[in-house]
Amino acid sequence: MSDTPVSTTSVTDSFALAEEIKTYKTTELISFLQLQNFELVEEDLEIIRKQRVNGRTFFKITKDELERHGMKLGPATTLVEFAKEYKELKQCIRELKRRLRNMGSVVADSNEAMRCEYISVILHASLHIVKRVTKKDLILEPHFEVIGEESTSHVDYAIKALEELICITEGKSYQVNISFAQNLIQCESALQVNKKKRKTLEDNFDYIYGIVTTATEWYFILYTTEKISCTSQESLNIRLVRSALNENSEAEKELCKNVKRVMEVIVGLLKDRLEVEREPSKKKNGFKGILKNRRFEIYYKKFTILRII
Structure with missing residues (x-):
């Protein structure tokens, strides 16, 4: 094992790194943490050094344990959140692999029910992270009926916060263009549902996210x-x-990397949507702020946003 930990770039791109961290000795773990943007000071690192925290125990420590040994709330939270995100991603990959083992690869003629098995795993994992980070309640409802002014339809998955619809997901096996059209109609109906739940008659600005996926x-x-x-x-x-079931194979590494990318987008969009005020006028101002916020660009930097209407 080399005494030189990998760079920060490798941290964000490689799920396998987390397994490597488990092999770190205390000195190697400290060197690794110093490379991260965690804003740790020598006092924080000394606690890790004094308590002989190594790579394996790092993923088991709690915020209370770190604070009990003198670490401030900020760095303690940062370290524990980093460890939790790894464990949640690992759990998601484990569930996906279980389905791959039981159902096999997703191919062109795989049916919608099979694809939704995989979609559900990723959505549940993403919601779990959002709920933990925001401390807000979210509900994932499968086969949810959306009753709009002009149409009624069942969506594959609806994500709600305080009875307000914030995301609609359509899972399909093929014909993505048709799925886009269906999702747009569902989003319009969802905004109408949200409007009915509001008592105010002022500015009616609202927005919702839609996800179209084949898994x-x-x-x-x-x-x-x-x-x-x-x-x-x-x-x-x-x-x-x-x-991808083969340990340390290129297929497994690719699966981990791409699942992480998709989850980052879902988590980012839901988190931003939850942080916007419920009142339409405040929501509009908050939405404009999100668009200008660099944090929002993180989730969209690999995309070209197209205005289609």
Whole structure:
């Protein structure tokens, strides 16, 4: 084992690194943490050094344990959140592999029910992270009925916060263009549902996110009462193949990397949507702020946002 930890770039790109961290001795773990943008000071690192925290115990420590030994709330939270995100991603990959082992690879003629098995795993994992980070309640409802003014339809998955619909997901096996059209209609109906739940009659601005996916291809839609934006025709892709069951194979590494990318987008969009005020006028101002916020660009930097209406 080398005494020189990998760079920060490798941290964000390689799920396998987390397994490598487990092999770190205390000195190697400290060197690794110093490379991260965690804003740790020598006092924080000394606690890790004094308590002989190594790579394996790092993923088991709690915030209370770190604070009990003198670490401030900020760095303690940062370190524990980093460890939790790894564990949640690992759990998601484990569930995906279980389905690959039981159902096999997702291929062109795989049916919608099979694809939804994989979609559900990624959505549940993403929601779990959002709920933990925001401390807000979210509900994922499968086969949810959306009753709009002009149409009624069942969506594959609806994500709600305080009875307000914030994301609609359509899982399909093929014909993505048709799925886009269906998702747009569902988003419009969802905004109408949200409007009925509001008592105010002032500004009616609202927005919702839509996800169109085949489990292997993921597209994201931003639907507002003023315009519609979507990702470019280049989707985020996840290859769900049995060869990913082989430990340390290229297929496994690719699966981990791409699942992480999709989850980062879902988590980012839901988190931003939850942080916007519920009142339409405040929501509009908050939405404009998100568009200008560099944090929002993180989730869209690989996309070209297209105004289609």
